[in-house]
Amino acid sequence: MGAPKKSAAAAAAARVSDDPEELARVPLQAVLLADSFTTKFRPITLERPKVLLPLVNVPMIEYTLAWLESAGVEEVFVFCCAHAKQVINYLESSQWFSQPKFSVTTIESHNSVSAGDALRFIYERNVIHGDFILISGDTVSNMSLTRVLQEHKERRKKDSNAVMTMVIKRSKLSPVTQQSRLGTDELFMAIDPDTKQLLYYEENTNHLKATLSLDKMLLIDNSSIRLHNDMQDCFIDICSPEVLSLFTDNFDYQHLRRHFVKGLLVDDIMGYKIYTHEIHSSYAARVDNYRAYDTISKDIIQRWTYPLVPDVLLLGNSTTKLERVGMYRASEIVQSRSAQIGPLTVIGTGTRIGDNTKISNSVIGKGCDIGSNVLIEGCHIWDNVTIEDGCQLRHSIVCDGVVMKSGAVLSPGVVLSFKVVIGQNFTAPAYSKVSLLPQPIKQDSDEELEYADNNSDVETSCAPDNMNGELTSELSEIQGSATSELGCGGVGYIWSICEGASEEEWRHSIAPISAEKLAELTQTTDDDLEFSNQDGNAPASSGELRSDALSDSEDDDEDTKNDSAYFEKEVEATFLRAVHENVQVDHVILEVNSLKLSCNMEFSACAGAIFYSMMKLALETPHKTTDELSRAVLNIFNSWHRLLKSYLSGKDEEIEVILKFEEMCSESAKELSPLFTQILHHLYDKELISEDAILGWEFEKQGAEESDRVFVRQAENFLQWLKEASEED
């Protein structure tokens, strides 16, 4: 928060500068980003910009522009980047350029890779003169801007540092998946309940994390704070012109939320403030991922977005009629009598539907040809798609010009990009994405990396523009190579799901989350502890041992078990690193010591863990016979005995090591069991383990069950020899 004096002065200055501005009324302006700067809609967005993707048969940008017009915006600057030509061509052919009192201007840039770049570019053009609305071209809303603009203006008069007002809406998270119905992650916001100032903004992408840390200064500076995790960010911002200059000043701001909003919240020197405006009954949402696409489509069909609904939002000259149970039918549809067209379905002009076909909860575009006995459930089928007899489609997106040969099946979550051909009786696996374009080799493993490798991003997204011509010639080539991938006669590449994302694929997919996944998640949240325990595959130390070493903390048994597994893993990693990078023994000792402190472990645990990692290393070195294995073990002991020695300060630790060894031999590393005595002897020779400890171990085992005494018996000769030796002394 800025000093009161300063803000008062600033407010006074603002008032002076405001007056002439009010005299010369500035038309209400909006900046529409016609590029999402993400890759979430790939592979579709490789061929067509996201804002032109049809949402209930109408390109998304239409919704945004229609709303802006109805909300009283007079000038819109459409910022185009990827596929700029397509966006401009579309707008030129649409009615938007010829509207009275509503001017649409396109701004084209080819080297912007983020929203930050876009805003800097717009700032350079010097076209924004007053408060403006910043949205992306994939927003669907029917809210009225009057109140929020008024609030924003009033706040600005009082305090010129109030640069932005964010629109938010209540939306409950699913308790199981921790995501909203739009598929977005949990969002934490701290808002001052009186002034509605935004104080904290954090997206929680880690679904298992249950903690949130707030700066305590927030509580000192503000008399009251309301923390929300039930708010959805609508991505509709009312910004003052300062926002643009802020982006220019901070050239590293890229992402609107992650950098800009957080940057302003953290920065207390400039004292800029962000406010929120909650909407209750009106609709506002952004198509951020496939799940949001599906949800928003349903909302549109169910008329939550009125007047932006299919029968009101006219596009071209086709009229759509609303019938009972949420059926929208355009004109010139040829439909068989026996076809069952279920609830909440939209069917576009000139579509033909064959006998006994069942369609429910779906959107079908213009000029589609659907054969007989087809089952379509919860799908989004775009224009000019051919679906032959007997196909089954569930919860998928099928882009323009796709051909599905008879009997093909789409499992839930499939995305078929433009002009793909699915072969006869081929079953596309769940969540697969199919495109005519091969998957870029340098695939962003994470959808967050929108600027990390921005150069390749721009290249690939520009490529299809030039490629369109070559595409047909390439088709035949692809046909040869990809037949096997998509069945007989199929054309296209199945994109492999990248490693990290495959886990999360279901979260953002178009398909509803399956019952098994939900059950699994409930299970996970229920026994989180046990789950993570199974996860760490390091063997837990034997019960006897633990009670020995940690007798005082038996209450939190479960906890310590976890801790020790974690500790063992860490030590192992440290040790392996030391071996591979030739770290000096002293340094390793230092590292293990610090690990010991951080995990609150005893020396005996360290010794056990180090021994365990040594043996594991020996096992991992390639060996054929037990002889070679024993040699490997000896080698490791020779080079690292100092490390182990430094933790073997007493008899207890030594016994621990033997017990650990025994446990390994009997459980995780059976290969070692024949070598038990040999290695034990070696440890004795190296003076790592004293005679006392070995005898102590035998003594401890005396009362144990026969099965536990296998190794004692194996080592009988050695023990005998030890005893005799001591007697001789």
Next chain:
Amino acid sequence: MHPAVYKVGLHYLSGDISGGNARCIAMLQAFQEVIKDYSTPPEKTLSRDLTAKISSYVSFFTECRPLSVSMGNAIRFLKSRIAKLPLTMSESEAKTTLQSDIDHFINEKIIVADKVIVSHAVTKIRDGDVLLTYGSSSAVEMILQRAHELGKQFRVVLVDSRPKLEGQLLLRRLVAKGISCTYTHINAISYIMHEATRVFLGASAVLSNGTVYSRVGTACVAMVAHAFDVPVLVCCEAYKFHERVQLDSICSNELGDPHAIANVPGREQLNFLDGCAKSDNLQLLNLIYDVMPSDYVSMIITDYGMVPPTSVPVIVREYRREHLWM
């Protein structure tokens, strides 16, 4: 005043317990508590004194909210059981007999009866049906859930009305069960009736001329259904049958809070009739029940089977006799 009775009475008053069955069960359970804690005062007989006590409690309940037919029948049953107790019976024996009688009544006449009704009614639901219901009836809810469990493919149209909007709670439960629902208000009944293939309604009472006495609005739904030739199935346990005859809903009804219909749900501070609500020449009428003539009723589903409304007098007669035997 016994605390259990007091508690239940206050629940009636605040509307926490509503619906014929729920109110009846709550009352009977309160009486069970009363009987458990009862001891005959000296120089009095149990049957006389307990009857008097129960009567005083009943008048308290009536003050909280007028009795429903179901409650009236249950009270009559209890009083006749008390009167029939042999004089020779010891007090503790009498008390346990009465308590088990009440348990029997609840179990037999309400819980098992509902199960029987459900088993009858689900046979009337076919795949592809669109079932329309009004308000929130416990019997109808059980029927819908059972049919859903049996895997029948049907859709529910839930019609609701202000000011109580009881249907919303039912809607929530049905949607949570995964039944596909359409929710609308009674203003749209003539539009939505096109889609319906059957109407399932609950009832507060069935009178001996076949008239169904139920939540206000039910008659309207039935009338529209009749006009559209959609069968109207009324689900009602036989203990709610009454020998009274009633021709309109004004001669005997219950009045709710008149201000409830002036308020706008969800927005406490807003009132459409602000200012003129206290005017002398305005009367707000918030009726709770209405009667539906037997013409509109295709069938009444009771624990004695599915009967036409003309057979109600027979059941009332038979039921009485059985009553006496119990």
